[in-house]
Amino acid sequence: MTISHPSFGDIDDSRIIIFDTTLRDGEQSPGFSMNLDEKLRMADMLAELGVDVIEAGFPVASPGDWESVNAIAAKFAKDGPVVAGLARTGGRDDIARAGEAIRPAARRRIHNFISTSPLHMKYKLRMEPETVLELIVQGNEQARRFTDDVEWSAEDGSRTEPEFLCRCVEAAIKAGATTINIPDTVGYATPEDMERIFRMLKERVPGAEKVIFSAHNHDDLGLAVANTIASIKGGARQVECTINGIGERAGNAALEEIAMALRTRHDVLPYVSGLVTENILRTSKLLASITGFDVQPNKAIVGRNAFAHESGIHQDGVLKNAATYEIMTPESVGWTKSSLVMGKHSGRAAFRDKLKALGYGELGENALNDAFRRFKEVADRKKVIYDDDIVALVDDEVNRSHERIRFVSVEVRAGSRGPATAAVELEVDGELKQADAQGDGPVDAIFNAIGIIFTHDVELKLYSVGAVTDGADAQARVTVRLEENGKMVDGQGADTDTMVASTRAYVHALNKLLVKRDRREPEALTA
Ligand code: KIV
Ligand code: ZN
Numbered sequence: 031m032t033i034s035h036p037s038f039g040d041i042d043d044s045r046i047i048i049f050d051t052t053l054r055d056g057e058q059s060p061g062f063s064m065n066l067d068e069k070l071r072m073a074d075m076l077a078e079l080g081v082d083v084i085e086a087g088f089p090v091a092s093p094g095d096w097e098s099v100n101a102i103a104a105k106f107a108k109d110g111p112v113v114a115g116l117a118r119t120g121g122r123d124d125i126a127r128a129g130e131a132i133r134p135a136a137r138r139r140i141h142n143f144i145s146t147s148p149l150h151m152k153y154k155l156r157m158e159p160e161t162v163l164e165l166i167v168q169g170n171e172q173a174r175r176f177t178d179d180v181e182w183s184a185e186d187g188s189r190t191e192p193e194f195l196c197r198c199v200e201a202a203i204k205a206g207a208t209t210i211n212i213p214d215t216v217g218y219a220t221p222e223d224m225e226r227i228f229r230m231l232k233e234r235v236p237g238a239e240k241v242i243f244s245a246h247n248h249d250d251l252g253l254a255v256a257n258t259i260a261s262i263k264g265g266a267r268q269v270e271c272t273i274n275g276i277g278e279r280a281g282n283a284a285l286e287e288i289a290m291a292l293r294t295r296h297d298v299l300p301y302v303s304g305l306v307t308e309n310i311l312r313t314s315k316l317l318a319s320i321t322g323f324d325v326q327p328n329k330a331i332v333g334r335n336a337f338a339h340e341s342g343i344h345q346d347g348v349l350k351n352a353a354t355y356e357i358m359t360p361e362s363v364g365w366t367k368s369s370l371v372m373g374k375h376s377g378r379a380a381f382r383d384k385l386k387a388l389g390y391g392e393l394g395e396n397a398l399n400d401a402f403r404r405f406k407e408v409a410d411r412k413k414v415i416y417d418d419d420i421v422a423l424v425d426d427e428v429n430r431s432h433e434r435i436r437f438v439s440v441e442v443r444a445g446s447r448g449p450a451t452a453a454v455e456l457e458v459d460g461e462l463k464q465a466d467a468q469g470d471g472p473v474d475a476i477f478n479a480i481g482i483i484f485t486h487d488v489e490l491k492l493y494s495v496g497a498v499t500d501g502a503d504a505q506a507r508v509t510v511r512l513e514e515n516g517k518m519v520d521g522q523g524a525d526t527d528t529m530v531a532s533t534r535a536y537v538h539a540l541n542k543l544l545v546k547r548d549r550r551e552p553e554a555l556t557a
Contacts, residue, residue, distance in 0.1 A: 035242060036178035036208055037112045037137045046292065046303045047242065047268040049083040050076050050285060054116055056276040061511060061520040066098050068320045073102045075316050077110050079309045085141060088116040089131035090124045096131050103135035112137040112179060119144035119169030129176030140173040143183035146190040146198050159194055163201050170205035180207045187212035188219040188227065196234050203237040209268060210241050214257055217250025217280060221260030228264030244268035247283045249275060254283035259291060262301060273317045274325050286310045286331040294358045311364030319421045322509045322522035331363050374409035378402055388421055400427050411526045416499045422507060422524035426534055433541040434459055435484060440533040444472040454479035454533060473532050480536055488512040498524055508535040517546050
């Protein structure tokens, strides 16, 4: 059996469309916001991973969001994944803004959504069900004027009354939606609920045979992936997911877990995706390095213990036959032996090749020079350079070159004898500035000095230090979380010297705050 779709043509019923929402639902979670360069790099990587749809953002949310969706759409102007922009059904300018933002993409989608559960309609939207139905018709008809590929979502769909859900879905299909998404917005459903909902819609809604049904599960009860698999069993053929399972609150269903469940248990799940699963780990690591949030060690597929065998009995079994304790090969998701490759004698050409392999695409000459200079500095201080070291230093240097405040230098004096002091030099809007300060320890002294150079009023919510790789000479990766008027940002910095990394992280967070000050959040968005 096949179904015809405006972006994908005739699709076989066994094919699962992978809709990645790392750059939208994932980016919405606190501390996970990304700048334009970071989003473009993630988009490149997601394309290499083979996702079918990239939800690039929510264009009406801010000029910055519009710009990133538009830039990602331009990146895929000739070919590549479908680029989707989110819009509220019935939002003032949402659909038009989304339509303009996605226009450059070769294949483009408007994803419009409105709440359909009694709770959301009464308290959040303050609308009667009949008004919601009217908006669904208007919204999808309007979206079709921009593109033939229109997705409609019933927000809080899993808690919507079945009769009303069927009416909404029927109205959306009649008005032109080609994908119907039923989110478990609050992560409340069980696998049985999700399977039943999709079966019901497919059986009862006129026109259901013409559209793709889609699952979008949140992980509040830790059931997102199980609910997604159950949704497929019920008839969903698109799954919405994120790398590392990032997303609102407890996150979304993790792409890597769904992908490997389908591949590893093909015996009972006879479906295929177009993913190149060997690129999963690189994508996961790129996201972790951009956001500064590593996955927990025991995270399925991409955690550093996912293929590590500690107990003697397990090690012995794996040496005799890996299948004794490994249900998939580490290589099938991109784990390889330690990737030590570069040292202080490595040249510029090798470094450029390495950056390309790490997903940085073609860097401009200036950016490449900056990154190479920083690489040489680190290589002088560190015996071995791993891929993760390079990713950390490039993120620090190259991707921050356009920021208003730039790190120049830091010197600290600390110890058991007296107050710590720090001397910090920063470039602010191109002008070199310097300040000395004291503090309760060197980190406090550094942050005080930054406060003298660039006056600001924020609350430090988190300061954490981790190691980029193993060993006593490992680079420290510092995360700093700042809050200003309820807006929260995380900054990251890496260096072999923890105080340098701390200064870089604080400066990074400050730069993000400056960007966020202009950002207007749309009302009533729970996604
Ligand atoms: O969780 C949700 O309901 C969403 C929708 C916008 C699809 O993210
Ligand atoms: Zn969501």
